[in-house]
Amino acid sequence: DVKVTQSSRYLVKRTGEKVFLECVQDMDHENMFWYRQDPGLGLRLIYFSYDVKMKEKGDIPEGYSVSREKKERFSLILESASTNQTSMYLCASSPPGQGNEKLFFGSGTQLSVL
């Protein structure tokens, strides 16, 4: 069974802080994604990565960056947190080849920026 683990379930940070959200998957998936989920707005893609050291912008990358130093780990970075980044953040991974569209999600990190 695929396991996608996000390091924190809840985080509270202050405006201007640098925030790291960590995600690890244990199924050797090549593809990893970061989404944010807000009421009424659904799931919006922030960044994704199809390989180590590789990253691509999603639909709402502003204010975020990512790091993929190892295949199993994909980190989302908020360089200077702002209150409008208060949200639920969901990490996902998918396998290579056929079926690479099937996403496996982590449990999410609820981030509050005060």
Added chain:
Amino acid sequence: GENVEQHPSTLSVQEGDSAVIKCTYSDSASNYFPWYKQELGKRPQLIIDIRSNVGEKKDQRIAVTLNKTAKHFSLHITETQPEDSAVYFCAATLSRGNNRLAFGKGNQVVVIP
């Protein structure tokens, strides 16, 4: 970009009745259409999907139908049970972007016991 819309945003049904959620998409090159279920406080999970070369797919009480001409696909839940209460997200692949998904905003389904 790809536009994926879901209707209705909220649906209440009596236990035992059927529920139908419709999703429309704009990219005619989309070829994969999944449905994810997210129970309260839990992660989204894939429940059923369909590819563009198939018109219908069933898995026990859930089914998905696809109309490529009209660019819409629907989730059908029969004999609804309280554990079907959740938010359901549809998605469609983008013809640009290496098969990544564009999600709809989600439908809240409430099954009334």
